[in-house]
Amino acid sequence: xxxxxxxxxxxxxxxxxxxxxxxxxxxxxxxxxxxxxxxxxxxxxxxxxxxxxxxxxxxxxxxxxxxxxxxxxxxxxxxxxxxxxxxxxxxxxxxxxxxxxxxxxxxxxxxxxxxxxxxxxxxxxxxxxxxxxxxxxxxxxxxxxxxxxxxxxxxxxxxxxxxxxxxxxxxxxxxxxxxxxxxxxxxxxxxxxxxxxxxxxxxxxxxxxxxxxxxxxxxxxxxxxxxxxxxxxxxxxxxxxxxxxxxxxxxxxxxxxxxxxxxxxxxxxxxxxxxxxxxxxxxxxxxxxxxxxxxxxxxxxxxxxxxxxxxxxxxxxxxxxxxxxxxxxxxx
Numbered sequence: 001x002x003x004x005x006x007x008x009x010x011x012x013x014x015x016x017x018x019x020x021x022x023x024x025x026x027x028x029x030x031x032x033x034x035x036x037x038x039x040x041x042x043x044x045x046x047x048x049x050x051x052x053x054x055x056x057x058x059x060x061x062x063x064x065x066x067x068x069x070x071x072x073x074x075x076x077x078x079x080x081x082x083x084x085x086x087x088x089x090x091x092x093x094x095x096x097x098x099x100x101x102x103x104x105x106x107x108x109x110x111x112x113x114x115x116x117x118x119x120x121x122x123x124x125x126x127x128x129x130x131x132x133x134x135x136x137x138x139x140x141x142x143x144x145x146x147x148x149x150x151x152x153x154x155x156x157x158x159x160x161x162x163x164x165x166x167x168x169x170x171x172x173x174x175x176x177x178x179x180x181x182x183x184x185x186x187x188x189x190x191x192x193x194x195x196x197x198x199x200x201x202x203x204x205x206x207x208x209x210x211x212x213x214x215x216x217x218x219x220x221x222x223x224x225x226x227x228x229x230x231x232x233x234x235x236x237x238x239x240x241x242x243x244x245x246x247x248x249x250x251x252x253x254x255x256x257x258x259x260x261x262x263x264x265x266x267x268x269x270x271x272x273x274x275x276x277x278x279x280x281x282x283x284x285x286x287x288x289x290x291x292x293x294x295x296x297x298x299x300x301x302x303x304x305x306x307x308x309x310x311x312x313x314x315x316x317x318x319x320x321x322x323x324x325x326x327x328x329x330x331x332x
Contacts, residue, residue: 003126004052006042008033008067009059009088014113018057018088021115022122036065048079051136054129055122057109060089060096068096068103075104082132084125088113163238165215166222174237174245181235181249182300193251193291195244195260196307197225200284200319202242204276217283218242221267228266229259245307253291253324260287260322268320284320286311291326 005027009015015032022030033039039058046052056074060067067087074080087100090111097108106128107121161173169177178194185192199205199221206214218238225244226236235247246263248256264287272283288311290303310325317323 002029003027003054003129004029004031004046005055005057005122006031006033006039006053007057008035008039008062008070009057010034010063011059014059014088014111017113018118021113021118025119025122027122035062036070039070051082051133053083055125056083056085057088057122058085058105060087060091060100068100068105071100071105072103082129082136084129086121086125163222166219166238168222168226168244169235169237171237171240174235174239174247177235177237177247178300178304181247182303185249189293190250191252191291191293192303193248193256193259193289194303194307195246195248195256195263196239196288196304196311197244197246197263197285198287198311198315199242200279200286200315201274201277205274205283208274208276217272220270220272221283221285224266224270225263228263234259251291253326256289256291257322257324260289260324263287264320264322279319286314286319287322288312288314289322289324291324 005022007015007018007030009018012034015034019030019032031042031045033042043053058067058071062070067089071085071087074083074085084106085104087097087105087108088111089096089100089108091097092110100108106125109118109121161170161176162168163170181192184190199217202214202217205217209217222236222238222244225246229236229246229248231248233249237245237247239245246259248259251259264285267285268280268282270283273281274283275281277284288307288309290306290310292298292303292306306325310323313325314321314323
């Protein structure tokens, strides 16, 4: 039988007798210890996390310790919680046995050893051990399944928040992040910046190069935009179609102009051909920027409208440019 049994007894004749009875019953993997010190040395050879040790036969009286106290000590360790311990004793007083059970022993065997009694109690203990192992395996499997499910759910949640084409935050996540940063800015009385960016004459680009090339263009611009937002707290999003947005926490007028110009110039310097653009032979963008010191009565959608107005102005003034509008001065 593929079980591991550890016999702890200082009397060699008892160890040999227990071994003989167990081997005749088919138990072959038997180890020995003559006292507490050897016991703690022996258990180091077992992979307890994998449940290699199945049963301990422990003498109550040992030359270097008390078997009951050793039992209590072992049962305090998580790996021994489910390993059956059968006490081997020459005593028959109720107090000693009560103390042993209180310490965590599953059963006891009285000396002189009865073969029938030994095998009956060992068999019973090992049945329990087998069921515990099955239960632990099911729990481990369930934990692993739960972990994989949680990981999958997190991945699904992440994917549901991303734009499938560009990998940027989608409109839903943008709205959530804007609301979150708006409330944070309100609490801390910080400024909040917002960029709205539109690819200049993108319809002409799709007509000239096809929608597949158009999608490639969107992906490249999204990557460049993300690359040029240096701070971890900044959020780039695909707002819809060829329009992108960026939320810039704690950003004043000078800061938002710097970021917007960096993005505009960075995209133009990519030199993506746009032969039908009346603005430039390369792909360009117009950017509307808005910044605000958040006040109590305002709502985040006003910041979006302000940035949209700035974007409209950039287009009116010839595109491939940045226009900045002060949230508080914008008459909406």
